[in-house]
Amino acid sequence: MHSGIINPIDLAREGRQSAHLAIPYSIDRSPYYQIRIPIVRLKNGDGPSLLLMAGNHGDEYEGELQLARLIRILEVSKIQGAVTILPMANLPAVMAAKRCSPFDGGNLNRAFPGDPAGPPTARLAHFLESELFPAHDVILDLHSGGTSMAHLACTLIERQADRTRFQRSLDLMRAMGAAHAFIADNGAMAPTSMGAAARAGAIGLSGEFGGGGTVTPDSMAFTAAAIDRLLMTLGIVKETVLSRSVPDRPRSLQLLSLSRHSQGIYAEGRGWFEPAVTLGARVAKGEVAGWYHDLQRLDEVEEELHFAEGGIVISHRLHCDSQAGDCLIQVGEPIEG
Structure with a gap:
């Protein structure tokens, strides 16, 4: 069933494309209103395909700001492969400075696999999991603690039944350079973007890059370095894009688990x-x-x-x-x- 989302991006096309995903949503003041979510696609030849996503929750800003910056400065000629950028995935939440969408109360990171006939957040989740995620090798969904939480800076993956994919996820997570990292164990039907990535056959990466509904020099530098390291590790770029230079990685990575109410x-x-x-x-x-x-x-x-x-x-x-x-x-x- 069609998700009801209009996607003008041709994933097979070479070069740079800038457009909007459009979700038709009738509201009181505008019966033919569309929620328009910016999307940018850069493709240069064969190579890995990476989806960079932020604004899953609207009040988590490091990813939103750094991906907006990346859109402005990343050049097609400097990449090998493809990069798709969604800097404000849950656009209504971003514009309202809220965790969830003000249109339907939807928490995008609890909405997967979505519903093509549902409210806007559910339709977006369905489109991401069934159409956009499967077209990419790796998905990085950038989070933070949001307005109400302070969070330890860390990266995150979901545990995978496929040992080869799980090892690749671990390797890429290590390459992002955090001192702490989580292995979540939410199960195959997790309603999160990482659960959706696994079901779509992609490697899902995430993390908490700050908190408090603000950004700091440290949180922005950590986010920039993680994105640059991932781009270089995948072989999409040969040098840093967002960082002047990538700082040395921590000597060790402390893995963490959060699995019990206690x-x-x-x-x-x-x-x-x-x-x-x-x-x-x-x-x-x-x-x-x-x-x-x-x-x-x-x-x-x-x-x-x-x-x-x-x-x-x-x-x-x-x-x-x-x-x-x-x-x-x-x-x-x-x-x-």
Whole structure:
């Protein structure tokens, strides 16, 4: 079934193409409205095909800004193979500075494999998984902690049943040069872009490149270097594009796993969270994770929160004001060997 998305890009055509994916979506002020998502395709001869994607969540900016920059400066004559760039995949969310689309509340990274007859986010997910992802060898989906979370800078892959593809994923993830990396184990039907990439027969790469709904010199440099390293490792370019020079890779890569509810601490009610540890800290089971204050009951002593498991602190909530169900802090389990 057709996804209802208009795609003017010819993936077989040589050279540079700049266009918009168009999702028809009737709204009150415009019955024939289209959600127009920018897409750029560069192709120069035979070679690997890479899809670079950001804005899966609208409030994660490192990828959006660096891919916008890459669109402006990457030259067809300097590549071998093909690069497709989606700098603002969930465009309505990007324009609203929100995690999810304001049109349908859709979280694109929980919408795969999508629905060709569904609301806009579901239709986009279906188009990506069934049409765009299968046309690429490698997919890099750039994320960050978003407005509400601080996140340890890291790269990420999904565990693969195919050992050859999994090893290739590991090799490419290592090449991106992060000091920390995740191996997610969400299963074959994961509703994420990485699950979709695997089902489409592509190698899926991702990561958390910053957080807080902002960018920093460090987070932008980390993102630029990761993109450049991937482009060079694949043989698409011979030298850096976004970075003046690629910094030395960390001496080692610490692999992490996040697979159990007990690795996080969640709010049980309304409160104000004060973390006790910083991102990247190694903590032990039972160690103090932070304090939960109740500003509506000033006579109550703040609650001391303790880690149920040891590991490396990978994220914590940035918004002090919290509600029941909010994740306050998480630890990743180090994978040795």
